Amino acid sequence: MQTQRILKRLIVLVLAPFLLACGSPQAQVVRETVIVNQTSAPVVQTVIVEATSESDTAQVEPTAASSTGGKLTQLNPTLGDVRVRQAIAYCIDRLEIAKARYPFLSDEERQALMIDSFVPSNHWAYSDDITKYPFDPEKGKALLEEAGWKDNGGGGVRYRDDGTPLSIKFLSADTATSQNIGAVMEQQLINNCGIQLIRTHAPGSYFLGARTGVQVRDFELTSFSWVGQPDPSGSTLYACNQIPTPENNWEGQNFMGWCNPTASNAILAANNTLVREERIKQFAIFQKEFTKDMVSLPLYQVFDVVAASNNVENFKADATQTIFGNAYEWRLKDGSDNMIIAINSEPDTLWGLISAEITTADILAFLLGDGITSYDYDYQAPGSLTRLPTLENGGAVNNEVEVTEGDTVWSIDGEAVTLAPGVEVVDSTGQAVTYESGTIKMNQLSVTFESIPGLKWEDGEPVVQADYELALKINCDPNSGSVSLTLCESRASVDFASDTTYTITYLPGAQWANYSVYGLGAYPSHQVLSDGRKLADVPVNEWASLPEIAEKPLSTGPYKLVEWVKGQKLVFEANPNYYRGEVPIKTLTLQVIPDTTQAVAQLMTGSIDIIDYAGTEQEAVLNAGKEGKIQVISFPSATWAHLDMNLYLP
């Protein structure tokens, strides 16, 4: 990386030859090589935030400074104090933020966007036994006074007795929305409570970069959004061992550096069991601690608008499921069979395995396959599976097994390991234990997927065992370009009972909360390529650039792909071999329109039938909906913005 440093200097020289000096380190700098430890559990060198009492104003007791000292190990003098964090939460008027972003909504609609925990209140994992932070500047100011941040008369910035101003650096993205929200928060904090916010807005590539911005915890306050899922997960966000530090090569997403043992154990336990009641209990414990410590303030849920022309029938929209979930039911009222939908980004590849575009992978799953839907923060299997396999309906079983030294198990670090003394695993009671000797009991999950008979590829060939086996082989090959192999490595075996039924057995200890949706997928092993080879014979490293895979994959779903006009559109036709029978829409076009204004204009002029991203034009769409020109469905989406507070100095 020496070259990179030199280059940076060079660029500065090229750009501004008359700049006086470059930011070179000063003399007498002490250099220490940092040992990056990639394999074992991260060395957590942060201080535990102790919840000493039940009161709202638990005092943080920093323990002795850690061995390395300095960066990310010194408690932030402002945000390290829970009272300051709670004060920030009380001083921010979240309804007003929502009003700034959505001035066109009614008060009730905005109230519905409020979120108090890391899941919305209609999520199955939500617990109401939490500390809430309604807008209350008086309470906030009292907390700040107590923490030693004094208001010396005439409003303005608060100071500590030693003259330090209460000024906090805020980093977020440079999108218009982030800038607006930042501006509103800045004004609220200074006017309501005398907290000065120094804002920086960075391009996304910096803000969410691998070695820049949030990932290296180079912020005091930051705000961005998570997209909520049916499974609340959360362990990579809030567990103690997920704090990114230089020593663990910046892995993990606990950017706050928050380590509360109770909360950490609860979130791990919630993710280590598959029994929903137990999970709800553990998530409740976690949420109580999470909101009490106030390390991350949930701000609001993003408002979502889906619009369709009045001609469209049977379309559904939901927070956790794209509109494509029921693509096979769409109809046009006037009886025509040509439908056009806007998508805001073009697929990078039609091979779902390596696609980095979440939305396109999802869309294709429903058009070319028959995916598992996720309406209402939960999973359903309306399509080609006979049922969604769950523990409750017997489609999946979680057996207690005894393992001894030498067995392959799934470790607590998320890796397949040979059981040996010193290996940490989760036992069948959900506790993390370190293996010493003898046998221990662990849970082994096996899930049976059974698809309906008569499932066919678009060319009429039936889907057979070889197709699933091909998917297993290709998707788990490191040379395929697949991003994550974790799931593959956690499988112990796959057994086929017939062309339609197979059972996946995982390693003891691999307890995936979303086991119901982790099927194998299938590729048409019979397909003959343009060069005469059979798909099954093509080496894996060629797959990514194979036109039959990346540009025109075979379908088993309601539509088949006819043409992909690069930079413009994807054209589909009804699949005559679809197991539900041919769908009424004969031609379906996905038109790529990145610009929202353009997409809305096209909806209004009738060039397209549905858009599910209204962006900055939400108001125009809602207005047109009120006038009856189009149909509009709106709801709080699964995306929620939050304000993260770094407990340690960046």
Place this chain on the structure above:
Amino acid sequence: MITFLIRRILQMFVVLILSAIVSYALLYVAPGGPIEQLRAKQQQQGGQQGAEAIRADDIARIIARFELDLYMPVRFTRWLIGFPRGPITIGDREFFGDLEVGCKTPGLVRLRYPDGREELVEEGCQEAVYLRDLTTRRATNGILFGDFGVSQVILRDRPITTLIMSRLPYTLVLMGTSILLSILIGIPIGVYSAVRQYSRFDTIMTTLAFIGSSLPSFFFGILAILLFSVLAQQANLPYLPSGDAVANRNYTMPVLGTIRAGSFLDMFLHFIMPCSVLTFINIAGWSRFIRGSMLEVLPQDYVRTARSKGLRESSVLISHALRNALIPFVTLLAGILPALFGGAIIIESVFNWPGLGRLLLDALNRNDYTVAMALTFIQILLLLIGYLLSDILYTVVDPRIKLT
């Protein structure tokens, strides 16, 4: 002339390589890339833990796939000429197999300043990539030999040529027509304004031309969509499609009746708005330039002489005045070639025109640096060719200038 050309082309080649190095270096240090995108995806999903976790070795694998772990000079030569692809073998012997060409895991150094401040910097290398590791990697033949390589993000692992060829016709048509139109309209306006300086026509045309260049193009673009698409359609007037290059299904409108998707009329209707807005914006530059140049030339002796010879006014203006007024115009031609290919970033975005300008913006925004670099390289090449051509043209139109 021949020696001049040879010397110029040699110089051009040097500039081309230098420019390519600088651009490549700039993109090399620019933040973001395929890894950032994966990270962003992971973060978007609320930190999907467990089964879909992206781990350090996953990232290392992807980094190697996109060559991001190679040092910049090695990456550059591999990109430019497809070299090196592995150790050099002479007979059975391998040379330089142990040469360090990249770094899998960078070393971290903590700098502790005397004032107590600390900084972590990446320095040195913990785990290196050696020349012999390159044999197993996929490689291009080099952009100099026409192999643009594969896209990293926009069209993952598929050739960039496909991407460029899918956009090129649209950009050429849009830019070609609008440049031609703005010259064809701009020159007469410029000439007329110069000949009838301060007449009413001059004032009106000047003002119109100024307005075109006075506001950013997105303003006119969105305004045109609002007026000629949305409002016109709502008022039941014939309207223009708001965007795209071609319709996906037949549509009807007053007066014109049903328009078949993909017909010439359909494409023409889609073409009108982006092309007119672009032309409107560019007329100002051309007409101003010509007007200035003509005002310069008109009082010259040879124009007077021509007039006094009794030549027709139009012939005086065109063959004597305009011909000379166009001389400085030649310098502007250098820019046309790259503009033709580069497209109009903003207008293409606003009108959803599937051209190369939008592709470049897309490549920069989504950090697809192989695509961005391919487009930049072509731009550089065309620009340099444009310069060469305009220098040659200069001697053609103005024989007094000697080529040196």
Place this chain on the structure above:
Amino acid sequence: MSSQLASSHDRITTPIENQWVSLLKRLLRHRIAMVSLAILLVMFGASLLAPQIAPFPRDRIAIDAIRLAPMEREPDGQLHLLGTDHLGRDYFTRLLYAARVSMLVAILVSVISTLIGIVLGLLAGYFGGWVDIAISRTLEFVSTFPGLTILLIVASILLRNENFIVFPRFMDRFVAALFAISEREAKQVTLIILTLSLLGWTGTARLMRGLTLSVREQPYIEAARALGVSNITIMLRHILPNAAPPMIVDFTLGINGALVGEAGLSFLGFGIQDPTPTWGNTLAFAKDYMLVSPWMPLVAGFPILIVSLAINYLGDGLRDAIDPRSKV
């Protein structure tokens, strides 16, 4: 081209003062140019007095007064002359502050790049030979730099370490005072100005080189050279005045381009950032509301339109006034 010879001789013998007086007289007679100049002066004066004139604090957000139309009042009765933006900030106030930033950025960028362009173009055209080759190739080299990428990198380097690029303190202070912004904002503005001007001089230089080339071979230049007039004098007194009219057009187009270009950069997300108001980013924000509040982009775009028109007219007037042959 004997007339040119004659006119140049005239110019040499005309006392300098007279030349300026006649230039001013010619300019004064150009009515539209004078009106434009007046508008520009008023705008510029107002922008310098922005803190005194502005009815509201620059960044004051009023959530209850979002996107008011011109002349509308807040619920508590405060009047917004030009309405408010998407955060309820007063448009009049912001556009006033923005005038200072936008106009100065445009002027500075144009002045710096034109100066560089004229000097290098003149040298290349006049001396020819290896000077020409060196300058011309450098020019081609610089003009191939990818501008958007450079802006992206500058922004991210600055984010990584605000002190990576160190300007002398007085420069930060000076820019901050000049633009009426904080020192932190000044850094960004300085960088944008430097980047744009260091990338933008190539066109001017090529134009200047071409003009010099065509004037250089004129008989009167050779005569002057034979008389032993120094190179610098020839360049300044003979070549530069002849190149002035097109250079002025180029300069005004340059200011105009910088003004409009800054807005384009804001549209693409590479410009000067909020909350520092510029006409460009104000308009870029407003364009999102074109379908629901069409007056917003009109209000936000108006100053750019007016100033840009005025600069163009003034440029025309100047051009005509300088060109001794024009018939004002």
